Amino acid sequence: MDLRNISSIDLSIYLSIYLSIYANKSSLVYLSIYLSIYLSIYLSIYAIIYLIYIYIYLSIYIYLSIYLSISEFFIYLFVALKLFAPRLAEFHERIWQPGEEEKNESSLPQPLIDLLMNKDEDPERRVRAAFAEIPFKGWRRAEYVIKILDNHLENVDNCEVIDVVDVVQNSNSFENAVEQLTIVCNLCLNQFPQGKIMTLSFCNCKFCQECFLQNFKIRIREEPVRRWTCPTCSLPELNDEETVTNYFAFLNLQLKQVIDEDTFNLYETKLRDWHLHKDPNFRWCPSCENGFLYHADGLKMNCPHCNRATCFKCMKPWQDQHQRLSCEKFNEWLIANDPNNQAFGLKLILKKNGIGEHSQFSPSFVLCFTLTNFGRSPLLREESLYDVSLPDISLNCSFCLHNYNFLSQRNFG
Numbered sequence: 001m002d003l004r005n006i007s008s009i010d011l012s013i014y015l016s017i018y019l020s021i022y023a024n025k026s027s028l029v030y031l032s033i034y035l036s037i038y039l040s041i042y043l044s045i046y047a048i049i050y051l052i053y054i055y056i057y058l059s060i061y062i063y064l065s066i067y068l069s070i071s072e073f074f075i076y077l078f079v080a081l082k083l084f085a086p087r088l089a090e091f092h093e094r095i096w097q098p099g100e101e102e103k104n105e106s107s108l109p110q111p112l113i114d115l116l117m118n119k120d121e122d123p124e125r126r127v128r129a130a131f132a133e134i135p136f137k138g139w140r141r142a143e144y145v146i147k148i149l150d151n152h153l154e155n156v157d158n159c160e161v162i163d164v165v166d167v168v169q170n171s172n173s174f175e176n177a178v179e180q181l182t183i184v185c186n187l188c189l190n191q192f193p194q195g196k197i198m199t200l201s202f203c204n205c206k207f208c209q210e211c212f213l214q215n216f217k218i219r220i221r222e223e224p225v226r227r228w229t230c231p232t233c234s235l236p237e238l239n240d241e242e243t244v245t246n247y248f249a250f251l252n253l254q255l256k257q258v259i260d261e262d263t264f265n266l267y268e269t270k271l272r273d274w275h276l277h278k279d280p281n282f283r284w285c286p287s288c289e290n291g292f293l294y295h296a297d298g299l300k301m302n303c304p305h306c307n308r309a310t311c312f313k314c315m316k317p318w319q320d321q322h323q324r325l326s327c328e329k330f331n332e333w334l335i336a337n338d339p340n341n342q343a344f345g346l347k348l349i350l351k352k353n354g355i356g357e358h359s360q361f362s363p364s365f366v367l368c369f370t371l372t373n374f375g376r377s378p379l380l381r382e383e384s385l386y387d388v389s390l391p392d393i394s395l396n397c398s399f400c401l402h403n404y405n406f407l408s409q410r411n412f413g
Contacts, residue, residue, distance in 0.1 A: 107162060108133070108134070108161060108162055108165070109133070112129060112130075112133050113161050115129050116129070116130055116145070116146065116149060116161055117149060117161060119149075119150055123146055123150075126146050127139075127142045127143050127145075127146050128142075130142040130145050130146065134165055136168075136169065137169070141168050141169065144168045144174050144177055145161075145164055145165060145168050147174070148164050148168070148177065148178065148181065149161070149164060152178050152181065152182070153181070155182070155191050156181055156182055156191045156192065156193065157190045157191060157192055157208075158192060158193075158196055158208075159181060159192070159193045159196075163181070163193040163194075163195050163196070164177075164181065164193070166194075166195060167180045167181050167193060167194055167195075180193065180194040181193045181194070183197045183206055184206070185197070185206060185207050185208040185211055186205045186206055186207060186231075186232045187207055187208075187211040187215065187231065187232070188208060188210075188211050190208065192208045196208060196209055197209075198212045198254060198258075200229075200230050200235075200247075200250075200251070201246065201247055201250040201251070202230070202235045202236035202243075202247060203230045203232075203233050203235045203236075205230050205231075205232045205233055207231075209258060212254075212258065213258045213259060215231050216228065216255060216259065216267075217259060217263055219231075220259075220263055220266055220267045220270065221263065221266065224270075224274070225238075225270055225271055225274040226238055226274075228251070248271060255267060273291070276291060279293065281293050281294055281295055282294075283301065283310075283312065283315070284315075285303040285305060285306060285308065285310070286310060286315055286317070287303065287306050287308045287310075288303060288305050288306040288308070290303065290305040290306070292304050292305070294312060298312075299311050299312050299313060299322065299323075299327075300312070300318050300322075300323075301318075311327060311330075313327050314327040314330070314331065316330070316331070316334070321333055
């Protein structure tokens, strides 16, 4: 018998027969236990593999069904939209394009507005029309609208019917509605409805939209950021960071609605620069006018944009002499070695010694400041002019051409 062709079940049967013949009872018990365990494990593995096959098959089937269903749905939707596009064109036009009421910035039809504003019409008819067309909470609010339109809008600027309707719908009483429609602007002192009044976040001052716009438009263009506060009470004080953040966050939203784009860009630029200037390491390059943060040690500072060197403290163009001098000493060195400043210093010396334009020695002549050292060499050389001795300096009068010496104190003319 070829054992390679025997299955595991047949082998277990042969072994059980063999043991039943040749083995004792205890061996048979152990063998039967072993065979039962072996068969249970064998069958369990086959069952698990079979269940895995079933799970994979069902998963693939479900996924394919869902995918095909979704694909079919979108295909049907695309075909339906293509087929019904001409019929939906009118609907799209009505939904997405603004109507006449929206173009006029009013949610009320124009015939209704004309009827409500017509004081010659019967008040009862006007109240019924307002109550029928506008979703008021009660009949009395429609009466408030007609009463306000007839008696309380003489001194109110730029008040429309929709403003009256909005105020009446959101007010608690007739007096409160009238109060909200007659708010006084703190700048122009005219009355405006609540919908056309703007307030700042840190005060109770009220401004009409035009005054608010013009005030901040001028301030943004002509004044520093610290002056961009309330024009009447000057609040808030922009000292701590939290106040600055909250105030400008709210002001940014207000200005974005009313101000033009160029002014708003200038507002953002100046506000950004103001925040940067509060950083002690921020500097503007005097050459290319770009800003940057400088965190290195030392006075010499190179601009990352133009690579030109300046002093971190005094912002003067960098020279090697500044390396061993403080900013004050370096400024004195610049004055002493600047030819223009030397000429100015010489003029001061001449004036101190009584020689100058319209001086006491020549009241009617203009002295010619052509300095000579008795014709030998010019005095304006690289050394400091303060080293020049006065007796060697002579002047020529531009009128009489006489020579004048400092120490002679001779009046000529």
